[in-house]
Amino acid sequence: MKNFKDKVVVITGGATGIGKAMANRFGAESAKVIIAARREARLREAVKDLRDKGVDARYKVCDVSNLEDTKALADFAWAEFGQVDVLVNNAGIAGIPEMLLDSSRESYQRVFDVNVFGQLNGIWAFGNRMIAQGTPAMILNVISETGLFVAGPMMGGYAASKYAGRAISEVLRLEMPKHVQVGAIYPGGVQSELGGSKEMTQIGMPADEFIDIIWPQIENGEFHIVSHPWAKDYVVEDTAELTQAFDRYAPHFDGDRKYDSKWLAKQMVG
Template identity: 45%
Template sequence: MKDFKGKVVVITGGSTGIGFSFAKQFGREGAKIIICGLRENRIDEALSALKASGIEARGAVCDVSKREDVETFADFAWDAFGSVDAVMSNAGVMAVGRTVIGSTKEDFMKIFDVNVFGVLNVVSVFGKRLIEQGTPAALYNVGSENSLFNGVPFAAPYVASKHAVLALTESLKEEVPDYIEVGLICPGFVQSELGGDEARETMSQAMDTDRFTSVAMKQIKQGEFYIVSHAYNVVRIDERYKKVKKAYEHYAPRYDGDDEFDVRTLFNRMAEGGNSK
């Protein structure tokens, strides 16, 4: 989506951090903004700042981990301006300091409830309505550099959640109608409130939030799927896939006719006559 002038953009977790910075960026492009978050006072502060900049904005409290909250927020969004053109699922949480072996299911679910099932709730509720609306629209999910490689040691629940967002978003892109654009935003280490007070000093060393969203907006306007930042991340990504490629070259090398077991081809055959885009 190249032009956001007059468009309605919904951003979850839009009252602080990356979400609020995106709200400012879209607003400068002429979009009308709808944000949500958990804290009403922070929503009010964000709305005041946006309106002071001449940006038309609305906001509501919403816990994205609760499907009924997201349904109510979607009603609020359509009631506010009559339509929605783009939705950014940005709300997220983070926890570090636990090993895989030392983690419990509850440790994982605290993260997954927001980072994965929250994203699922947003794209399910808003995606269904955007498809019914039938006009060109966009769904953007905020993943992480940790969607592409393990960038944070001792944070398995968080890293796993961001890998899940990658898979969810890649699948979503193939399943929605062509008039629904899909993008995966992969921030590197960006200043935010993730991690709470304990991470405040570390966060001060991260990339400025507005700098990141400025880089990302250029890619969003070009319709890119992978929306990236932090140039050095490509080194980590290369390290990972060189190891994967080496394993295949040594133990499962290519041969004539090997596409007989191509998983995409096999699934397409099974899906013939079934549901498609």
């Protein structure tokens, strides 16, 4: 999808950081933009800024961890514009840095409610309606490079949620009809308010620079949408370690196709 003129774009977590930078870019491409987040004051500020730039922008207060809230966001979007062409599942939280052995079900649950079920709620609330439109559409899930590798200790809940987001995106890509593209975006450190930390607004890649890198990938309909070069090195390291393990302990052998789960899945569904 290379032309976003008059397309309707809904962005969760759209008042600040990556979400706001994406709203700016879609707006600059003459899209109509709806941003959603929990903090109405920040939404008002963001919409005013977008409108001052000539963007047709609206907002809706929404807690993506609540399915009814997310369905209300979808109802609002269709009531305002009669269609949704792009959904950006961007809302997310960092959680509390903590050692795995000292963590709790509650701390994991909060991260999963937003990062995993927030993404799922967006898919559930918008997906079938976007399919039914029958026109080219796009669902972009903003995950994290932490969905590709674990950067360090004390981030178990966040990393687990981002690996889950990647898996959900992979499955969604397999299940969606051709006219609905799916993209998984893997940002590294980007200046934002993630985690509610002022430090996070000062370190990492500027959000506009990040958008400049991922934008051609969005236009080209890429599934894996990447930005931070060092992520490749860590993915390659993990892949090499896994490959070595398979080569050493589970190499191919005659007749091994009967244990190929991907091949078996194809037989079962078709």
